[in-house]
Amino acid sequence: MKSPTQSRDRGIPEATVARLPLYLRALHGMAERAITTVSSEDLASAAGVNSAKLRKDLSHLGSYGTRGVGYDVEYLVYQISRELGLTQDWAVAIVGVGNLGRALANYGGFVSRGFRIAALVDADPEVVGDDIAGLNVEHIDELEAVIKRRGVSIVVLATPAEAAQGLCDRVVAVGVTSILNFAPVVLAVPESVDVRKVDLSIELQILAFHEQRKAGGPLMAVDSQ
């Protein structure tokens, strides 16, 4: 019997948080295949990590396994979901409905994880009014109103780089504190706001670096200079 307000450690390492969604995905797959119990070894390999790391990660949430047996799939799904905050409803607004914004609006992975796309906003009059993924695209002038009206708490920026900072400032001004940024710029935000960024070209560049190494490794020509 734990003390009511203690609610576990309150200090889950960032690296662990970043892997929880991975475990969750693997567990969902197992639940679908009617697997009721899983060992750290099996779950780890399904998630692509080693089992010691998995066990330590899970131990940060609490002691949810049974020695000699493993983890109950359904129960673990619930515990991880709760820890990540996926048991509550998150209203997401997508700002910028270009190719990427459209892809995100149609991406099934969001909805299935408890995220609800609550609004699409764009500046282009060509696009405003269109229906995408069952949602009406609204004008950027409505941005603040839409966020308040729909209770949006997470904003996805999928705009050109030039527009991102200005829009970021506007959503922060109406109280949004979580932003997922796809625009290739470093956003300046107050301390209290969380920004995560995804830059598709960065991943390619990292691949190119390693590919170059592989190709040149054994007997790379000495570069002039």
Place this chain on the structure above:
Amino acid sequence: MKSPTQSRDRGIPEATVARLPLYLRALHGMAERAITTVSSEDLASAAGVNSAKLRKDLSHLGSYGTRGVGYDVEYLVYQISRELGLTQDWAVAIVGVGNLGRALANYGGFVSRGFRIAALVDADPEVVGDDIAGLNVEHIDELEAVIKRRGVSIVVLATPAEAAQGLCDRVVAVGVTSILNFAPVVLAVPESVDVRKVDLSIELQILAFHEQRKAGGPLMAVDSQ
């Protein structure tokens, strides 16, 4: 017995490699604004890191700065580009031309970084034959032939989860050793193959975790159970 140039250390930390594209982006922006010289302090803040880290990162590439002055923007762009392998031509194939594949094909960030989209491939007969971003979509049966013919060395998988592993196996079989995976599965590949994965929903889940903390932080209600 070291060759004349010794090609520097050959052991650049992974964390550094992941940041080089960031610096490169900031430097490109400066070059456009006709800035010729930059201090570690300024470049660091433009890239969103601290200056000590930036200097240490750059020191892994060589000693390209001038004490008392800073770094020559153009020269540094060249050195980082070369280190990342962006001075050579990389042919990229995008497999799966759904919403996401289409967005990627149209994404300017690739081309501007020296990546060339060399092929689009899909299984859907509805889509095969279409022109997207100036390229003809080819049938998935042609996958191996296209990769060989166009000299593709990096493959982007933007397919449904179910199809990803099979297609991955096929491209690995014809010699591809760098894969950027957008499908929400853990791919099994030989040791020699590099896979980087981007899962859009994972980023949202991490945001939700922190958002939940913020909201509940001071006096979070005790959850039942």
Place this chain on the structure above:
DNA sequence: GTGACTTTGTGCATCGCTTCACAAAAGGAT
């Protein structure tokens, strides 16, 4: 050439994450 000033490059202490290895706990068999 000298001295004041600026900014890099890096040794070092620190921090946080990963991995190992094993005691503790649970279940099943006899």
Place this chain on the structure above:
DNA sequence: ATCCTTTTGTGAAGCGATGCACAAAGTCAC
């Protein structure tokens, strides 16, 4: 009830990245 097997949870060691703080190296003014 006792022993044996399995698998968790975790202390401790190892490893790599971070950030501080400063000597070294360069520029500029005179």
